[in-house]
Amino acid sequence: MVGLVVLLPTDAVGATPGVLGSHGHRLVRTQPSASVTAPSVHESTPVVASVAVPADAASGDITASGGRLFLNGAPYQFVGVNAYEIASEWGVNGSCGTMENEAQLDQLFASLPPNSLVRFWAWQGSAAINVRTHLLDWAPLDRVFDSAAAYHQRLVVVLAGQSGACDDGVWKNPSWYNGGFMAVHDAGRLTPLSYWDYVQAVVSRYKDSPALGMWEPISEPEASTCPKRYQPSACGGHQRCPNEVAAEHALVHFFDVVGGEIHFLDPDHPVEGGTIGSGQCGTSGPNYASLAASPGIDVLSYHDYNGAVPVGGDEWNGLALRIGEAAALRKPIIVGEVGIMAGAGCVSPEMRAGEFQAKEQAQLRAGVSGLLAWNWEPTAPSGCAFDTYPGDPLMRVVEEGPVS
Numbered sequence: 001m002v003g004l005v006v007l008l009p010t011d012a013v014g015a016t017p018g019v020l021g022s023h024g025h026r027l028v029r030t031q032p033s034a035s036v037t038a039p040s041v042h043e044s045t046p047v048v049a050s051v052a053v054p055a056d057a058a059s060g061d062i063t064a065s066g067g068r069l070f071l072n073g074a075p076y077q078f079v080g081v082n083a084y085e086i087a088s089e090w091g092v093n094g095s096c097g098t099m100e101n102e103a104q105l106d107q108l109f110a111s112l113p114p115n116s117l118v119r120f121w122a123w124q125g126s127a128a129i130n131v132r133t134h135l136l137d138w139a140p141l142d143r144v145f146d147s148a149a150a151y152h153q154r155l156v157v158v159l160a161g162q163s164g165a166c167d168d169g170v171w172k173n174p175s176w177y178n179g180g181f182m183a184v185h186d187a188g189r190l191t192p193l194s195y196w197d198y199v200q201a202v203v204s205r206y207k208d209s210p211a212l213g214m215w216e217p218i219s220e221p222e223a224s225t226c227p228k229r230y231q232p233s234a235c236g237g238h239q240r241c242p243n244e245v246a247a248e249h250a251l252v253h254f255f256d257v258v259g260g261e262i263h264f265l266d267p268d269h270p271v272e273g274g275t276i277g278s279g280q281c282g283t284s285g286p287n288y289a290s291l292a293a294s295p296g297i298d299v300l301s302y303h304d305y306n307g308a309v310p311v312g313g314d315e316w317n318g319l320a321l322r323i324g325e326a327a328a329l330r331k332p333i334i335v336g337e338v339g340i341m342a343g344a345g346c347v348s349p350e351m352r353a354g355e356f357q358a359k360e361q362a363q364l365r366a367g368v369s370g371l372l373a374w375n376w377e378p379t380a381p382s383g384c385a386f387d388t389y390p391g392d393p394l395m396r397v398v399e400e401g402p403v404s
Helices: 102-110 124-128 139-150 195-206 244-265 287-292 319-329 349-366 393-399
Strands: 063-065 068-071 078-082 117-121 154-158 212-216 300-304 333-338 370-373
Touching: 078 393, 102 139, 117 370, 124 139, 124 195, 139 154, 139 195, 195 244, 244 287, 287 319, 300 319, 319 333, 319 349, 333 349, 349 370, 349 393
Parallel strands: 078 117, 078 370, 117 154, 154 212, 300 333, 333 370
Antiparallel strands: 063 068
């Protein structure tokens, strides 16, 4: 949901200057997944059936088992928000979007029912590197984790974005997913770590936080290319997918390796896929299920910008199909972004709240484990926008918690 910054990835993999040494290429530490066959687009979409509570479900962590999420020994559903910008601290890190003060950050977490989920961007270039020292500075991320924990909330921690905006400046093409994530792309001296080394650092630091809900290795992954004339800032809508099969293989490689490494570093929290799910390069049609079968993904993802339709999308890449594929894989699926515009020039905030509630009820009944509105801001926007804010009727729906 940001402008695109595009640089071609380099091929060098070397030591990380000034912060951490390179960990090099590690073996993938994952268990082989069971063979599954996803339903065809013409089959009906099953609702996830009741399952036995897994033995580790009472640990206090969100866990994934048998197509469901669990928390404290009970099946877990949620309604929450995105607040991508909450790790921004102007003058400290590179920042991305609005900066919330302490009172505003507390206001966000206090407004939600306990154990809701808030999805945010913990990217190296905007959240974790100090703009003065160009070294790791965890204070902005610590502030987010500490505030969430104080109000008994959980976080979906996103570690990178497809476009590279607010981060390393690299559009993630097939070569990046096939191993380019091991290289250093030091955009503006704010990404001195390779993506791979940053994963090591951030997962190791926050894996024991009571606020941690799940990890998302990258937001909206697609192994596409971007024509040079649209680089660096206008790739959105101009991507190319030269080879869908090769793109799917590149994404599987990435999640096998990175998801496997996150599991090794933190075996207690699930890894969520972050995919849009509506036909992007490498995840189109049945390739979505092929990627979702990776043992490096525990929780499937779909992003819903389908207007007022409760369960939207077409028969080839729609949400109903993705729910059915998740059920066949016996993995939970969440709707990580639900975007509905409201304000002057489009629907009223009250009408949007009703549309969001209709989505919530329909999607939870269909088998989705939870959904997250896009995007919380501390003040109301002017004009027509996706943003939700304190006092917005949509936030009142979120504050009520899941009602299926």
